[in-house]
Amino acid sequence: MxxxxxxxxxxxxxxxxxxxxxxxxxxxxxxxxxxxxxxxxxxxxxxxxVTDQVQAEEALRKSAFLLSRAGKMAHLGAWEMDIPGGVVRFSEEWRNIFGVSEESLGFEALKPLVHPDDLPAVMAAMGAARAGEADYDLEHRVVNRLTGELRHVRSYGELVRDHAGLPVKMLGATQDVTEIKETERALRASEETLQALIDANPESLFMMKPDGTGLAANETVARRLGTTVAEMMGRNVYELVPPDVAEKRIKTTEEAVRSGQMVFYTDSRGGYELEHYVVPLKNHSGEVDRVAVFSFDVTERNRDQRLIAESLKEKEALLKEVHHRVKNNLQVVVSMLNLQRRREKEPSIVQALMESQQRVRAMALIHDRLYRSENMAEIDMRSYARSLVNDLCQGFSGMAGNVRVTVDAEPVSLPIESAIPCGLIINELVSNVFKYAFTGAAAEEPEVIVELKRRGADRVLVKIQDNGRGLPDTVKIGSMESGGLGLYLVSLFVKQLGGAVEARTENGAVFEIEFPVTEGRPDGSTGRTAG
Incomplete structure (x- = not known):
């Protein structure tokens, strides 16, 4: 017009x-x-x-959106410094980390955001980077301007020069590593606790590389070898014993590494009559990269038959503990969460702790089934699913008392790397049924059906269906905001399995998860299949 x-x-x-x-x-x-x-x-x-142009613009918008979401998930913010103007521009996630609302600030205005004790190091690193002496790469503390909270960050920056070689800008990113630092501190505390437990063991215990280089030891083995734990670390332990004893121990270690099985042997040294258990430990690639050696002084046992019997029971108990290490550690975590839950008064915290307990129980049950089974590589998911659902019914007895629960499972065996996420998916979805499906206008005969079936030779279907109030229209499984933690975890576990999930309302909520089996066969037979 x-x-x-x-x-x-x-x-x-x-x-x-x-x-x-x-x-x-x-x-x-x-x-x-x-x-x-x-x-x-x-x-x-x-x-x-201009169809191609319009589609390219839309793809660019989607890409920018995904990049922004990725930055939020990784707590990674981008920044750009205009060196001549002394102005720094930031991404949204960077502003969230530092608690600022401005899209850009002068360089001097950023100094108060850095912890005073770390400011000299930041200024020195930035000066070196701007001078072209090194890239900007520094870990330091910042103070969130909005909340006053102290955060740990790692910043990276790279200098950009013009055609004349003069610095014109610096491009970089800053990642909030506070949670990583807290995890590192917790790991150090855990390692100290583990070392204390090892040292509390009255018998010899140490770990080494296959070539004999010491990695860990307790005070007992160091005392018997006439040295200290510190001197054993990084040193070839065979140098600490007579040549004839070393030769025998080298042969038994080589046998354990070659066979991948525990080797038992005895020897005598310095008035001690010892029994040794050499246990090969494999990494994620299935290669033996460490060897654990448990040594017992059986001198008195050889003098007295009664002590022999008692010592045998102790070794059997120790061997059982070795094979149940993962399961028992998870049970300790469950107990600690239970103690914390009893002390809490806030219902939401109590609920969160209870849900965490059930998730850990689901994983512990996997390891319990694995170590009780003759087949150490696969889990009988039919038996496991029934036990897991039974545990959930007991855990949610106040909510699930009048709910009829049916487990329709075919003989399906899964390797542990598939069984754990599959079990956690069942745990999350059945828990959600008990918590949400029958609130408000409940069904006259509330029911939940758990199905576990084969789909051909190399795929498995897990289906959870109830006759409750169905799914809200706003629920998105992969979104923490709309789907909650439980459904968000389900999306992660499905991704880990390389599968797909479908959720719909059909006389209640229906979840169908289908995923490939890459190790073993769903009917329980062994062998690799195409996945």
């Missing part, structure tokens, strides 16, 4: 429907020509198909 009124050329974008039904985006540009009376006489212009 503006072109017809003589207000210049026109340009517009719109969609057209082609004869074959395809929708295309077009850009129209033109000019209206007026006659001597000032009336529109004719018009000329161009019509351009």
């Amino acid at each position: 503006t072109a017809l009124e003589g207000k210049g050329p026109y340009e517009s974008r719109f969609r057209v429907v082609c004869p074959d039904g395809a929708v295309r985006h077009v850009s129209s540009r033109g000019q209206v020509v007026f006659n001597g009376e000032g009336k529109p006489a004719r018009a000329f212009g161009t019509l351009q198909d």
